[in-house]
Amino acid sequence: MPRQTATSSAPASTRRRGPSMADVAREAGVSGQTVSRVANGKTNVDDATRERVLAAMRRVGYRPNSAARALRNGQFRSIGVIISALPTFGNSRTLDAIAAAVVPEGFSIILMPVTRPTQGEVTGAFSTLNEQAVDGVIILIEQHQLDQSEIELPHGLPVVVIDSSARYDYPVVDNDQADGASRATSHLLSLGHSTVWHIAGPPQSYSAERRRKSWQATLERAGSAVPPALVGDWSPESGYQAGLRLAADPSVTAVFAANDQMALGVLRALHESGRAVPSEVSVVGFDDMEESAHFWPPLTTIRQSFEAVGRHAVRALLAEIETGTEAGEPVLLPTELVIRSSTAPPPA
Amino acid sequence: MPRQTATSSAPASTRRRGPSMADVAREAGVSGQTVSRVANGKTNVDDATRERVLAAMRRVGYRPNSAARALRNGQFRSIGVIISALPTFGNSRTLDAIAAAVVPEGFSIILMPVTRPTQGEVTGAFSTLNEQAVDGVIILIEQHQLDQSEIELPHGLPVVVIDSSARYDYPVVDNDQADGASRATSHLLSLGHSTVWHIAGPPQSYSAERRRKSWQATLERAGSAVPPALVGDWSPESGYQAGLRLAADPSVTAVFAANDQMALGVLRALHESGRAVPSEVSVVGFDDMEESAHFWPPLTTIRQSFEAVGRHAVRALLAEIETGTEAGEPVLLPTELVIRSSTAPPPA
DNA sequence: CGGCGGGATGTTTACGTCAACATGGACGGC
DNA sequence: GCCGTCCATGTTGACGTAAACATCCCGCCG
Numbered sequence: 163m164p165r166q167t168a169t170s171s172a173p174a175s176t177r178r179r180g181p182s183m184a185d186v187a188r189e190a191g192v193s194g195q196t197v198s199r200v201a202n203g204k205t206n207v208d209d210a211t212r213e214r215v216l217a218a219m220r221r222v223g224y225r226p227n228s229a230a231r232a233l234r235n236g237q238f239r240s241i242g243v244i245i246s247a248l249p250t251f252g253n254s255r256t257l258d259a260i261a262a263a264v265v266p267e268g269f270s271i272i273l274m275p276v277t278r279p280t281q282g283e284v285t286g287a288f289s290t291l292n293e294q295a296v297d298g299v300i301i302l303i304e305q306h307q308l309d310q311s312e313i314e315l316p317h318g319l320p321v322v323v324i325d326s327s328a329r330y331d332y333p334v335v336d337n338d339q340a341d342g343a344s345r346a347t348s349h350l351l352s353l354g355h356s357t358v359w360h361i362a363g364p365p366q367s368y369s370a371e372r373r374r375k376s377w378q379a380t381l382e383r384a385g386s387a388v389p390p391a392l393v394g395d396w397s398p399e400s401g402y403q404a405g406l407r408l409a410a411d412p413s414v415t416a417v418f419a420a421n422d423q424m425a426l427g428v429l430r431a432l433h434e435s436g437r438a439v440p441s442e443v444s445v446v447g448f449d450d451m452e453e454s455a456h457f458w459p460p461l462t463t464i465r466q467s468f469e470a471v472g473r474h475a476v477r478a479l480l481a482e483i484e485t486g487t488e489a490g491e492p493v494l495l496p497t498e499l500v501i502r503s504s505t506a507p508p509p510a
Numbered sequence: 511m512p513r514q515t516a517t518s519s520a521p522a523s524t525r526r527r528g529p530s531m532a533d534v535a536r537e538a539g540v541s542g543q544t545v546s547r548v549a550n551g552k553t554n555v556d557d558a559t560r561e562r563v564l565a566a567m568r569r570v571g572y573r574p575n576s577a578a579r580a581l582r583n584g585q586f587r588s589i590g591v592i593i594s595a596l597p598t599f600g601n602s603r604t605l606d607a608i609a610a611a612v613v614p615e616g617f618s619i620i621l622m623p624v625t626r627p628t629q630g631e632v633t634g635a636f637s638t639l640n641e642q643a644v645d646g647v648i649i650l651i652e653q654h655q656l657d658q659s660e661i662e663l664p665h666g667l668p669v670v671v672i673d674s675s676a677r678y679d680y681p682v683v684d685n686d687q688a689d690g691a692s693r694a695t696s697h698l699l700s701l702g703h704s705t706v707w708h709i710a711g712p713p714q715s716y717s718a719e720r721r722r723k724s725w726q727a728t729l730e731r732a733g734s735a736v737p738p739a740l741v742g743d744w745s746p747e748s749g750y751q752a753g754l755r756l757a758a759d760p761s762v763t764a765v766f767a768a769n770d771q772m773a774l775g776v777l778r779a780l781h782e783s784g785r786a787v788p789s790e791v792s793v794v795g796f797d798d799m800e801e802s803a804h805f806w807p808p809l810t811t812i813r814q815s816f817e818a819v820g821r822h823a824v825r826a827l828l829a830e831i832e833t834g835t836e837a838g839e840p841v842l843l844p845t846e847l848v849i850r851s852s853t854a855p856p857p858a
Numbered sequence: 859c860g861g862c863g864g865g866a867t868g869t870t871t872a873c874g875t876c877a878a879c880a881t882g883g884a885c886g887g888c
Numbered sequence: 889g890c891c892g893t894c895c896a897t898g899t900t901g902a903c904g905t906a907a908a909c910a911t912c913c914c915g916c917c918g
Contacts, residue, residue, distance in 0.1 A: 179584050180666075182874050193898045198876055208896060228643040229580035230874035233903050236527050238577065240620070248609065254602035261596065261623040270643075271621040272588070275609040295576040295618075318528075398804035423801060430804045453771060456746035456778045458806045530904050541868045546906055556866060578904035581873050862917085869910070880899070887892090 181222040190218035201226055240270045241479060242296040246303045248275055250396075251423075251451050252468055253302060256324065259472025260300060267480060272296055276303065298479045300324065301332075304367050320482035322475050322489075325368055333482070334492040335475045337466035339369045342497035343376035346418045346446045346464050348384075349499055354507045355416035355444065357386045361404045361428065362393045363420040370396075373420050373448065394424045401427025408443075409435035415443055415508040422447035422454045422463055429457055429504070440506035450500055460502035470495045529570040538566035549574055589827060590620045590644040594651045598744075599771075599799050600816055601650060604672065607820025608648060615828060620644055624651065646827045648672065649680075652715055668830035670823050673716055681830070682840040683823045685814035687717045690845035691724035694766045694794045694812050696732075697847055702855045703764035703792065705734045709752045709776065710741045711768040718744075721768050721796065742772045749775025756791075757783035763791055763856040770795035770802045770811055777805060777852070788854035798848055808850035818843045 183197045190197070192215060199207050200215040207215075218224075232238045243260060247253055261271050272295065298320035321332045350358045360377045363370025374391055381388045392407065394400030401424025408414045409431050419425035425447030429439060437443050439459055447454060450465035478489040531545045538545070540563060547555050548563040555563075566572075580586045591608060595601055609619050620643065646668035669680040698706045708725045711718025722739055729736045740755065742748030749772025756762045757779050767773035773795030777787060785791050787807055795802060798813035822841050830836055 179873085183876095184874080194874085195876075195899080196897060198874095199897090202876080206896065211896080227581070227874050229577045229586065230903090231876085232577035233575070233581050233873090233905090234875045234877085236903075243621075248606040249599075249602040251597075254597040257621075258596040258623065261621055262625065265623065273591075273605075273609055273619040273621050275606060275613065277610065398801050402804055426801055427804045430806055430808070433806050453746050453774055453801060456750055456775045458778055458781050460778070527903085531906095532904080542904085543869080543906075544867060546904095547867090550906080554865065554867090559866080575904050578873090579906085581875090581903090582905045582907085584873075860918095863915095865912105865914090867910105867912080870908085872907090873905090875903090877902095878900090881897085882895105883897105884895090885893085888890090 180227070181224050182227065183224070185222050186215065186218045186224045189222055190215045238295060238297050239268055240272055240296050241476075241483075242272045242274055242299045244274045244276060244299060244301045244303065246276045250304070251449060252466070253304070255468035256302060256472045256475075259469040260476055261472075263473045263476035264480075267476075269297075269480075298322070298483045300475050300479055304369065320479055320488075322479045322482070324471060324475055333478050333489040335471055335478060336369070336492075336494060337468075337471060338494040338496055339372035340376035340379075341494070342448060342464040342466060343373040343418070343420075344380045345497060345499045346448065347377050347380040349462070349501070350416040350418065350444055350446060350505065351380075351384050351386065353416075353444065353505060356508070357381060357389060358416045358418050359389050359408055359414055360391045361401060361408075361417065361419040361424050362391045363424075364395045365393065367396075370420055377418060394420070394427075396421055396423060398423045398427040398430075400424060402431050404428065405431025406435070408432075409437050416446075416505075417443060418446045418448075420448055422449040422451045422457075422461060425454075425461055425463070425504075426457055429459075429461070433458075440504050442509055444505040444508070446505060455502065457504070459504050462502045462505040463500050465498045465500050467495055467497075528575070529572050530575065531572070533570050534563065534566045534572045537570055538563045586643060586645050587616055588618045588620055588644050589824075589831075590622055590647045592622045592624060592647060592649045592651065594624045594626070596623055598652070599769075599797060600814070601652065603816035604650060604820045604823075607817040608824055609820075611821045611824035612828075615824075617645070617828075646670070646831045648823050648827055652717065668827055668836075670827045670830070672819060672823050681826050681836055681838075683819055683826060684717070684840075684842060685816075685819055686842040686844055687720035688724035688727075689842070690796060690812040690814060691721040691766070691768075692728045693845060693847045694796065695725050695728040697810070697849070698764040698766065698792055698794060698853065699728075699732050699734065701764075701792065701853060704856070705729060705737060706764045706766050707737050707756055707762055708739045709749060709756075709765065709767045709772050710739045711772075712743045713741065715744075718768055725766060742768070742775075744769055744771060746771045746775040746778075748772060750779050752776065753779025754783070756780075757785050764794075764853075765791065766794045766796075768796055770797045770799045770805075770809060773802075773809055773811070773852075774805055777807075777809070781806075788852050790857055792853040792856070794853060803850065805852070807852050810850045810853040811848050813846045813848050815843055815845075 183194045186197045187194045192211060196207060196211060197215055200212050241264060243257060245253060245257060248257065264271055301321065301323045323332045323334050325334060325336055347358050358377065358381060360374060362374040365371060378388055392404040394404055401419055405428035408417055417428055419428055425445055428445055432439050432443055439445055445461065447461050447463035450463045454461040454463050474493050474495070482488055531542045534545045535542045540559060544555060544559060545563055548560050589612060591605060593601060593605060596605065612619055649669065649671045671680045671682050673682060673684055695706050706725065706729060708722060710722040713719060726736050740752040742752055749767055753776035756765055765776055767776055773793055776793055780787050780791055787793055793809065795809050795811035798811045802809040802811050822843070
């Protein structure tokens, strides 16, 4: 069978390409270069010509081809975000902030979810998001099984990590976890509690570890006894389980949960066990989710600004992309104690 | 000043391009075409040659250039997701599901957030995400100010809309909102409540409207009185405000809130007003967030499967991309009633 | 032992854009 | 009136890849 030339009525399977500059140029009776100039808003084009080209563009439905543009310029104007546990409160907020910060700069976001943060998954994400598909990468992976040294990144690609760990070669941005945990613990201590129990996040999580250590350091600095930390997995259910154990111990009067969801589970456990909040037991969370103000009772918690984290991460990355030099110091954003109704002095 | 040729030590501002096939070819002593064959896993390459090329790739750190590939093939292997209110429970879950479904197909996701779903924003998103930058688009915009007819989409680009509205020309996937609202209302009715009050979502939201209408229809079908719907904005705070008003009316024994967050606000309002849940007032939510099982009391609610929605949307879009033909019928996924402790028969 | 088939590999070219250089006409100054 | 300048526009080529086509070599069969 002779090779068939695709003509007017192409079969459905044929990838129809959109009109190119050449089509516009033909339509407007100018050269392709002039079309390019108009498309890029260059000034040295006669007004009449510009109008003619614009009209031709509209007529043929021209859209610039970003692949050709990227090939030509060596830039994609897009950044990759490697993210695990996307639906998580903090991560989705941060991602939204990143997106919002990136769009006005004319960049777009390529999302690379990893289901589990194993070495294979992360490097896999990197090769899919292969070196040349993005101009830079933001890594937003809460919980690693792996050392930074194991993460094999294509060399020379700008990277920013959102994590307050100092173990990276890359610029780092995060909320100041230690600062927040210290505020929470101090708040309870200053209300008169003799010590504060802690429900930690999973040990693989750096921020969980940082909160736990800071809680411990704050107690030690105050000369308080350091009870053993219970460990959860961020979920309300794990908070509930831990809360049940705490509720059974009448000496417990103050609990600092490493996030609001676990704090919610604690509240439920306390209610079910008939222990009043805050008159018998005080509870502090971490995150300040939108819901927390309406827990029963409304939760005292640590507010972190995911928006600021996203903004700073984008700023650092874009700077690195433009200048080619890495941002220096890690950025740690301060947190804020939000006092509501779940904390009070201990029973007399 | 004579033009400076970028040599070995280029200034930081120089965009360094990665090694190309030509570099690998030179290194391996073969033609570029052979490199291409190896990169694409073609079979007609001698094993020894393949090894040599692979080694050369590793040595020079070769990564395929996706821009060139996209330009060559006319396909990007990426899909755009236009999304508003990303940190929202349902949206972040759906987005995650979309991402998870898309990656194994070798596609990547380009995220286009719109801050407000106005005409300008949406069309703006489309032109940024210009026709050729993606192979298809999923629209996930909860709440429009605009008619479908006003959304100007580049013609011929495959689109799937996540929304159960029938007002689109495009294939549509969503949870069956009407089904869910009907289940919630029937559940309360079947417990013996004479009627059910409703706290609706914002009227600009199609799903909010659908839930409200279905609640009303279910009451009418049962011959129950239809109390006026209160309207919130999905936030716990708005649920709290509405809850306060409902709590003040002793005739209210059953409340169906259009989402779990508003239900949370209602619970708080009821607690503060001293009305017991569920013995005096029953409450049903919608969504089944992870937290809802640990509300006080644990919330009876409607579970929707955002994962399934994401999967179906991707399947429909990919099919449209491959075959060029639109999927036919809208897909409506069933919901599920999850009974917990916030509902009971009305007080005698 | 010559020709033929087939697999491995090389060469050419087009994809759409835009920088760099080329061209050509208008206008102003001397 | 001649030359230099500036501005609008055109022409060429390169970015990295891969399809289509060309070539070459080897082994097998008649």
